[in-house]
Amino acid sequence: MTTPSTAAPPDKVESFIGGAWVGETRGHCLEVLNPATAQPVALLQEADPAEVHRAVINARQAFDAGPWPRMDINDRKDILYRIRDRLRAHAGELADLEVLNAGIPHHHVQGQVLRMTRNCEFFAEVASTLRGESYTQSAGFLTWVTREPRGVAALISPWNAPLALSSMRVASCIAFGNTCVLKPSEYTPLAVARMVELMHECGLPPGVVNLVNGRGSITGEALVSEPGIDMVAFTGGTDTGRRVMASAAARLKPSLLELGGKSANIIHEDADLERALDGALLGIFSNNGQQCLAGSRILVQRRIAEDFISRFAERTRRIRVGDPMSPDTEVGPLCFQSHLERVLGYVDLARQEGCELLAGGARDWSAGAGFYMQPTALLAPSNSLRACQEEIFGPVAILQVYDSLQEAIALANDSRFGLVCYLWSASLDAAMQVSRSVRAGTIWINTPMMRELRAPFGGYKDSGIGRDGPQSSAEFFTELKTTTVPLDPPPLRPLGRH
Numbered sequence: 001m002t003t004p005s006t007a008a009p010p011d012k013v014e015s016f017i018g019g020a021w022v023g024e025t026r027g028h029c030l031e032v033l034n035p036a037t038a039q040p041v042a043l044l045q046e047a048d049p050a051e052v053h054r055a056v057i058n059a060r061q062a063f064d065a066g067p068w069p070r071m072d073i074n075d076r077k078d079i080l081y082r083i084r085d086r087l088r089a090h091a092g093e094l095a096d097l098e099v100l101n102a103g104i105p106h107h108h109v110q111g112q113v114l115r116m117t118r119n120c121e122f123f124a125e126v127a128s129t130l131r132g133e134s135y136t137q138s139a140g141f142l143t144w145v146t147r148e149p150r151g152v153a154a155l156i157s158p159w160n161a162p163l164a165l166s167s168m169r170v171a172s173c174i175a176f177g178n179t180c181v182l183k184p185s186e187y188t189p190l191a192v193a194r195m196v197e198l199m200h201e202c203g204l205p206p207g208v209v210n211l212v213n214g215r216g217s218i219t220g221e222a223l224v225s226e227p228g229i230d231m232v233a234f235t236g237g238t239d240t241g242r243r244v245m246a247s248a249a250a251r252l253k254p255s256l257l258e259l260g261g262k263s264a265n266i267i268h269e270d271a272d273l274e275r276a277l278d279g280a281l282l283g284i285f286s287n288n289g290q291q292c293l294a295g296s297r298i299l300v301q302r303r304i305a306e307d308f309i310s311r312f313a314e315r316t317r318r319i320r321v322g323d324p325m326s327p328d329t330e331v332g333p334l335c336f337q338s339h340l341e342r343v344l345g346y347v348d349l350a351r352q353e354g355c356e357l358l359a360g361g362a363r364d365w366s367a368g369a370g371f372y373m374q375p376t377a378l379l380a381p382s383n384s385l386r387a388c389q390e391e392i393f394g395p396v397a398i399l400q401v402y403d404s405l406q407e408a409i410a411l412a413n414d415s416r417f418g419l420v421c422y423l424w425s426a427s428l429d430a431a432m433q434v435s436r437s438v439r440a441g442t443i444w445i446n447t448p449m450m451r452e453l454r455a456p457f458g459g460y461k462d463s464g465i466g467r468d469g470p471q472s473s474a475e476f477f478t479e480l481k482t483t484t485v486p487l488d489p490p491p492l493r494p495l496g497r498h
Contacts, residue, residue: 009032009041009042009097009100009101009190010042010190010193011042011043012029012042012043012044012045013032013042013043013044013045013189013190013193013213014045014213015045015047015051015055015210015211015212015213016193016196016197016200016209016210016211017051017054017055017058017207017210017211017212018058018206018207018210019200019204019205019206019207020206021197022045022051022054027045027046027047027048027051027214028046028048028214028218029043029044029045029046030043030044030046030186030214030215031043031044032044032101032187032189032190033187033336034100034101034103034370035102035103035332035333035334035335035336035370035371036100036103036323036324036325036332036333036368036370037368037369037370038337038369038370038371041100041101041190042190044186044189044213044214045213046186046213046214046215046218046219047212047213047214047218047219047222048214048218048219048222049218049222051212052181052212052219052222052223052226053222053226053228055181055210055211055212055223056152056181056210056223056226056228056229057228058206058207058210059152059179059180059181059207059208059210059228060152060179060228061207062179062205062206062207062208063149063151063152063178063179063207066179066205066206066207066208067205068174068177068179068205068208069148069149069177069178069179070177071177073127073128074128076124076127076175076177077124077125077127077128078203079202079203079204080120080121080123080124080171080174080175081120081121081124082202082203083120083198083199083202083204084117084118084120084121084124086198086199086201086202087113087116087117087120087167087195087198087199088117090194090198091110091113091114091117093194094113094116094163094191094194094195095109095110095113095191096325097190097191097194098112098113098162098163098188098190098191099324099325099332100190101162101187101188101189101190101191102159102160102161102162102187102188102191102335103288103324103332103333103334103335103370103371104161104287104288104324104332105288105324105326105329105330105331105332106324106325106326106327106329107327108286108287109163112161112163112164113163113164115163115164115167115168115451116163116164116167116195117167118453119164119167119168119170119171119172119453120167120171122171122453123171123172123175123176123473124171124175126175126470126473126474127175127176127177127474129470130147130176130474130478132144132145132146132147133145140486140487140488140490141484141485141486141487141490142484142485142486142487143482143483143484143485144482144483145480145481145482145483146480146481146483147176147474147478147479147480147481148177148478148479148481149176149177149178149477149478149479150176150178150230150231150476150477150478150479151178151179151230151231152178152179152180152181152228152229152230152231153173153178153179153180153181153229153230153231153232153233153477154180154181154183154223154224154226154229154231154232154233155169155170155173155180155181155182155183155233156182156183156216156220156223156224156232156233156234156235156236156244157169157182157183157184157185157192157235157236158185158235158236158237159184159185159187159188159335159336160287160290160291160292160335160393161287161291162184162185162188162189162191162192163191163192163195165235166182166184166192166195167195168468169182169233169235170182170199170209172468172473172477173233173477174208174209176473176474176477176478178477179207179208179209179210180208180209180210181210181211181212181223181229182196182209182210182211182212183211183212183213183214183219183220183223184211184213186213186214186215186216186219187335187336188335189213192211193211193213196209196211216240220244221247224244224247224248224253225247225250225251227251229251229253230253231253231254231255231256231476231477232244232245232248232253232254232255232256233255233256233257233476234255234256234257234258235257235258235259236258236259237259237260237391237393238259238260238391238417238462238463241257241259241464244257245257245465254476255465255466256465256466256468256476257464257465257466258292258457258458258459258463258464258466258468259292259419259459259462259463259464260292260391260393260417260419260462260463261292261293261294261296261391261417261418261419261420261459261463262296262297262388262389262390262391262415262416262417263293263294263295263296263297263417263419263420263421263422263440264295264297264298264299264408264411264412264415264421264422264438265279265280265283265284265295265296265297265298265299265421265422265424266299266405266408266409266412266421266422266423266424266425266434267280267298267299267300267301267304267308267424268301268405268408268423268424268425268427268430269301269303269304270425270426270427270430271304271424271425271426271446272424272426272446273304273307273308273311275424275446276308276424277308277311277312277315278448279295279422279424279446279447279448280295280298280312280397280422280424281312281315281316281319282448282449283295283298283422283448283449284296284298284395284396284397285316285319285330285331285375285395285397286448286449288331288332288333288334288335288394288395289331289334289343289375289392289393289394289395289396290334290335290339290393290394291393291449292391292393292419292463293419293420293442293449294393295420295422295448296391296392296396296397296398297383297388297398297400297411297412297415298312298397298398298399298400299399299400299401299402299408299411299412300399300400300401300402301401301402301403301408302401302402302403305401309358309379309399309401312358312377312397312399313358313359313377314359316358316359316360316375316376316377316397317359317360317375319331319375321364321366321367321372321373321374321375322367322368322372323367323368331375331395332372333367333370333371333372333373334371334372334373334394334395335371336371337371339371339393339394340363340371340373340394342394343373343392343393343394343395343396344362344363344373346386346387346390346392346394346396347360347361347362347376347378347396349386349387350378350380350385350386350387350396350398351378353380353385353386353387354380354381354382354385355378355379355380355381355385355387355398356378356379357376357377357378358377358378358379358399359374359375359376359377360373360374360375360376360377360395361374361376361378362374373394373395374395375395375397376395376396376397377396377397377399378396378397378398378399379399379400380398380399380400383400383411383414384414388400389415389416391417405430405433405434406433409433409434409437409438412434412438412440413437413438413439415461416461416462417459417460417461417462417463418439418440418441418459418460418461418462418463419440419441419442419458419459419460419463419464420440420441420442420443420444420449420459421434421438421440421442421443421444422443422444422445422448423443423444423445423446424446425445425446431445439460439461440459440460440463441456441457441458441459441460441463441464441467442455442457453469453470454469454470455469456468456469456471456472457469458472
């Protein structure tokens with residue numbers, strides 16, 4: 001039985017527009033489920049196109065006529081720091097809501113809540129360091145370049161890490177003086193809604209951050225299509241990202257897309273095998289396996305393959321699946337029923353393709369009636385299989401054997417994705433070869449996932465377009481303006497004086 005959360009969810013989650021809950025009953029209602037029990041915990045009021053339009057109008061007014069874009073950066077920083085402190089003071093409540101709604105183990109969510117507060121702090125600091133340029137090389141003229149907030153952003157965040165990723169989008173947007181309309185996933189709205197409410201207890205002007213809820217096909221499509229939106233930042237699946245970008249492109253709206261992954265985790269023969277084993281397990285099974293940067297293709301050098309794979313399978317079978325509120329739980333439930341069925345379908349497909357089942361592979365009923373799945377390990381005979389090429393986004397590790405490091409690099413690159421790559425090796429030469437040759441946005445050497453906010457983050461190929469990070473976010477969320485003035489009155493040709 002799942003331990004009750006100390007944070008009581010609201011009966012209904014509605015839109016938050018212009019600094020207040022909408023409180024209207026129009027639109028379709030969706031059930032919000034607790035994935036640990038498969039039982040409803042709240043209702044979600046879906047925002048229809050009219051309500052989305054209202055949110056965009058409020059964001060537009062806050063940008064065009066409100067104080068936020070014109071505010072002294074120190075005053076804006078003060079508000080963002082107050083938001084950081086307010087969210088930190090409510091960290092326990094927000095973590096409980098996140099676990100209740102997303103099924104992520106509580107100990108893992110605590111790190112994501114810390115990341116949420118750091119996002120506000122970090123981008124406040126980044127915005128305060130923006131600088132301009134000046135040029136005097138052209139004789140008689142002074143030219144300067146300034147950055148200005150771009151406008152109103154549509155921010156669409158996913159269900160696998162709602163607080164961490166929603167706050168990243170909001171903080172990196174509003175720190176530069178923009179306003180936004182945020183749409184979280186319809187599966188995980190509870191903690192994000194509370195986060196937005198808490199932000200407005202810190203002096204954030206009405207209309208700077210607006211919240212709409214609903215399905216992508218209804219609320220999301222209406223939001224991206226709104227004429228009042230100036231830019232779109234989306235985190236989620238690659239196929240949905242294509243549709244978002246196509247819709248935004250129809251109105252020439254710039255898009256920032258952080259999409260899927262099928263990342264290689266290379267275990268080289270000279271690796272510290274104990275650390276590599278721990279790292280590989282964390283790389284695929286943390287966050288219930290539901291993370292775009294998972295090391296889901298584990299490539300093991302042949303000389304160590306038999307030992308490593310047998311130990312990996314044994315550890316996988318011993319992972320504790322259960323109540324995400326329990327401190328002993330290592331893997332909780334998947335987020336929703338249809339996703340569980342999709343992941344299980346990939347396991348069946350992999351076995352039909354010739355993969356050997358090493359561990360797991362089935363729904364885990366021992367943990368209760370929620371959307372639990374046994375952590376799963378499969379040994380694949382070829383990288384060309386769909387199980388090796390398509391993002392499964394669940395607790396499913398696909399192991400493969402390679403002979404040379406060059407073969408491992410080729411396997412890592414044999415993917416339409418290119419988000420991250422892991423390498424476990426004691427060799428500096430191997431580290432340099434992987435860093436130089438693997439086409440992925442982030443390379444982690446001898447470490448599980450570590451997010452350095454000061455560095456750009458994003459993917460090659462189908463893993464996205466653009467980067468998150470100080471410089472990259474500034475380039476996306478601001479516009480450059482060039483102003484030129486003469487230092488001395490230039491001669492003007494007197495047209496029309498005949």
